[in-house]
Amino acid sequence: METPPAATGDSVTGGELRVLVVEDYVTIRKAVIQVLKTLHMTILEAGNGLEALEVLEREPVDVVFTDLVMPEMDGFELCEEIRRRPALRHLPVIVISTHRDAQYVVRALRMGADDYLTKPFTAPLAERVVERAMSHV
Amino acid sequence: MSESKESVRASQMGVGEESMVVRLSRLDKMLELAGEVIIVSANLNALSHQLHEGMSVSRMLSEDAKDLAITSSRISSDLHNLVTDVRTVDMSDLFARFRRLARDTSRRLGKPIRFKLEGEEICIDKKISERIYDPVAHQIRNAIDHGIEDREARQAAGKDPVGEVTVRVRNLDNFTIIDVMDDGRGLQLDAIRRKAVEMGLVEESAAEGLAEDALFEFLFQAGFSTARETTGTSGRGVGLDVVRDAMAAIGGETRVQSVPGQGSTFSLVMPLVTAVNISDSLLVRARNNTFVFPISSVVASLSVDVKDVTTTTGRARSIMYLGSILPLFDLMAVFGEAPIEVQDDLLRVIIIEHKKERLAYCVSDFLSPQKIVISEFDEGLKVKGLLGTATLSGRQLGMVIDLQELFALTLGYEVEADTRGGVGRLRGGAPASVPATGPKREVSLPSPSASAGEPAHASLERPLEGEEEAGEGALPDSVFLQELESMLGRLNRELLALDEKRDTETADSVFRLMHSIKGNLTMYGAERPAGITHKAESLLERARRRALELRDEVFDVLFDAASYLEEVVAAFQKQEPAPEPSRRLLEGLAAYQEAPKRPDEFEEEQDLNRVQVKLDPTGEFHLSSRRRAGDLLFQCRIHFEPGDQPRFLVAYLILRRLQNVADVLGAYPSLADLEAGLCEDGLVALIAVGPQNLGVIERLEQNLKRYFGVTHFEAQAFA
Numbered sequence: 130m131e132t133p134p135a136a137t138g139d140s141v142t143g144g145e146l147r148v149l150v151v152e153d154y155v156t157i158r159k160a161v162i163q164v165l166k167t168l169h170m171t172i173l174e175a176g177n178g179l180e181a182l183e184v185l186e187r188e189p190v191d192v193v194f195t196d197l198v199m200p201e202m203d204g205f206e207l208c209e210e211i212r213r214r215p216a217l218r219h220l221p222v223i224v225i226s227t228h229r230d231a232q233y234v235v236r237a238l239r240m241g242a243d244d245y246l247t248k249p250f251t252a253p254l255a256e257r258v259v260e261r262a263m264s265h266v
Numbered sequence: 267m268s269e270s271k272e273s274v275r276a277s278q279m280g281v282g283e284e285s286m287v288v289r290l291s292r293l294d295k296m297l298e299l300a301g302e303v304i305i306v307s308a309n310l311n312a313l314s315h316q317l318h319e320g321m322s323v324s325r326m327l328s329e330d331a332k333d334l335a336i337t338s339s340r341i342s343s344d345l346h347n348l349v350t351d352v353r354t355v356d357m358s359d360l361f362a363r364f365r366r367l368a369r370d371t372s373r374r375l376g377k378p379i380r381f382k383l384e385g386e387e388i389c390i391d392k393k394i395s396e397r398i399y400d401p402v403a404h405q406i407r408n409a410i411d412h413g414i415e416d417r418e419a420r421q422a423a424g425k426d427p428v429g430e431v432t433v434r435v436r437n438l439d440n441f442t443i444i445d446v447m448d449d450g451r452g453l454q455l456d457a458i459r460r461k462a463v464e465m466g467l468v469e470e471s472a473a474e475g476l477a478e479d480a481l482f483e484f485l486f487q488a489g490f491s492t493a494r495e496t497t498g499t500s501g502r503g504v505g506l507d508v509v510r511d512a513m514a515a516i517g518g519e520t521r522v523q524s525v526p527g528q529g530s531t532f533s534l535v536m537p538l539v540t541a542v543n544i545s546d547s548l549l550v551r552a553r554n555n556t557f558v559f560p561i562s563s564v565v566a567s568l569s570v571d572v573k574d575v576t577t578t579t580g581r582a583r584s585i586m587y588l589g590s591i592l593p594l595f596d597l598m599a600v601f602g603e604a605p606i607e608v609q610d611d612l613l614r615v616i617i618i619e620h621k622k623e624r625l626a627y628c629v630s631d632f633l634s635p636q637k638i639v640i641s642e643f644d645e646g647l648k649v650k651g652l653l654g655t656a657t658l659s660g661r662q663l664g665m666v667i668d669l670q671e672l673f674a675l676t677l678g679y680e681v682e683a684d685t686r687g688g689v690g691r692l693r694g695g696a697p698a699s700v701p702a703t704g705p706k707r708e709v710s711l712p713s714p715s716a717s718a719g720e721p722a723h724a725s726l727e728r729p730l731e732g733e734e735e736a737g738e739g740a741l742p743d744s745v746f747l748q749e750l751e752s753m754l755g756r757l758n759r760e761l762l763a764l765d766e767k768r769d770t771e772t773a774d775s776v777f778r779l780m781h782s783i784k785g786n787l788t789m790y791g792a793e794r795p796a797g798i799t800h801k802a803e804s805l806l807e808r809a810r811r812r813a814l815e816l817r818d819e820v821f822d823v824l825f826d827a828a829s830y831l832e833e834v835v836a837a838f839q840k841q842e843p844a845p846e847p848s849r850r851l852l853e854g855l856a857a858y859q860e861a862p863k864r865p866d867e868f869e870e871e872q873d874l875n876r877v878q879v880k881l882d883p884t885g886e887f888h889l890s891s892r893r894r895a896g897d898l899l900f901q902c903r904i905h906f907e908p909g910d911q912p913r914f915l916v917a918y919l920i921l922r923r924l925q926n927v928a929d930v931l932g933a934y935p936s937l938a939d940l941e942a943g944l945c946e947d948g949l950v951a952l953i954a955v956g957p958q959n960l961g962v963i964e965r966l967e968q969n970l971k972r973y974f975g976v977t978h979f980e981a982q983a984f985a
Binding site for chain 1 (some may be wrong): 940942962966
């Protein structure tokens, strides 16, 4: 498989989760990636919702971490769009945001997000949330 | 003064009307202008009159001028009425506070009472409404504490064991009267007499002869109280003297009526509108001067034959009027001028009433009544006995009588400067006693004497002090404060409604309101008060889903919180920091906070009736249409540790997970609660599972325990 331009994973090995990080601020994106990398995840990046959809169209992704407030297409719209597309309907989406109030959380969950993390978050919490989102009864 | 006090929320005038916040200072300006228009139209009227009489050539013109004058005076009068009306608020906010106070006092004293309020629709000036709470509150406390007897005494007297206190608001002529009535023991004349002697206010021998009216007067002396000991309720360092001062400051007065064994009535009487100095006045001439009397004070104007004037020893004169003897004075002489010369054998006399006292003054002539605008004397230029001047039609200047001072001048009161609450006295030393005006047992009490800087007497149309330029440096906070103030008004009303109904719907409404108040306080940067609202809010949150029984003690706390918030807003309005909440309030709130539950307690306390779903398996479940016959019902009790995430979020995710595998018929907290960010320790859900799918329960438990921090999962099946 050709290495995608957006992929920054150290090594693309089959066993690792492929995670798409959607965040408009590069420094914050890097910080998030730093945390996720400790979990041995393969990281893909996007700067907003539209870019994320482009990546999702051509790359297999296991989990999406997305910011809420972004230009072009924000995190809410991205959630909605992902749930609308049959191919992506079951893709776990975890919101990463600085907003802590219920209003944001609830809206994100209603739009189809699976979970919600407030930035900054720890690696164990991210791991737990990812496992939760991917688990089944 | 902060700007918010200067603003009035027009929405208070009527529900459903469009509203905006208007600065009172602007309205006052409008009123002033309206007043000027009145003058102009009066001048126009006079002009048209002259035209009519003088110039036959321009008859047409004069007719036009007359029409114009009539129109202009009608418009100006409408304008005045409208603006006056805009400044008024009805009694609903005040009544809610009174009701709360009565409830509070009655509970604290352990004295049940019936509390009645009449006249909620009566509108009073917004500023007046802000100032009468304290005086009326004082009277209500007094009535409950001292007026109403205890149960045993009432029963022994053959009365209804539950006493009744009524606050009645009514309009009478140009006054609004607030009566605080109780059906208690009435004022104890003997006790008052004894106390007066004890305090050295009157000689023992003289005390015996004092009439009831004179005795009641003592009540208004600073430090005078007939109660043997001050109770926590009434003994707040506020005496009737302060009440009377407060009333005098808004141009009002205080009256007492009492019948032994039947009760007392304290009446607070205040002018209907004090917004601006426009008043209907009677004009009189005394020599070359024109004097202006408020028309409401004029009992009669009459011509008296010189022969009918009685001159007693010395030069004191009097006349008979409707069967009573009235002392007669010369208006000019009162002001220290040469007396009026009598042209014929007829004296022109006006009879003036002020605070139930009547005096007769002879004048030179009567002029027609007019609407006038009073310009008050500036401080320091004040002439004793006069309030100010008025521009009259024909560019004449009228001198506006200050009734309080005129009477004082006439009767020789010593007006003691700077003694708050000092009582004007006749030089003889006894309380003023002027021929009684009627058989009624209503007593009038002299107003406190005016202090130099702040004339605190009952001039009818004077504005409240210190309102003029204060509102200019508008604070950015004023809108918040305004908002807060109106929210607190609502809070009061809704709390009382909740006290009455004690239902979840009202509790929910109060909860939401408290939440908004919290938001407002937080925005205002008031952390401490916001913390109080937060605690009150969570108390209400539990009440609205019946997790907390709304007992009287809970209301004590809630009302305490409301009082505290009122104090906070009052402090902010004075640009002072928020006061510290009282220990009682903090303890009260703490007592009703939910203690963190251990799982076993959780088991005990969860009551599925709260789930709003009937758990009777034979009952109907309306929450799910998907439920099929044969489905088994499980009540799942779930306890979890949310880790680093918000509790409501994890609960929401758990609930969602339940929904993925089963039909959720009901849950507590509900999805709506969770979306509002509300969640306690546990989650209870009622789910329906098909008989072929029972294994899902176990898988669910495993999944939740593994990934959702669930520490306790129990699914109880129903038949």
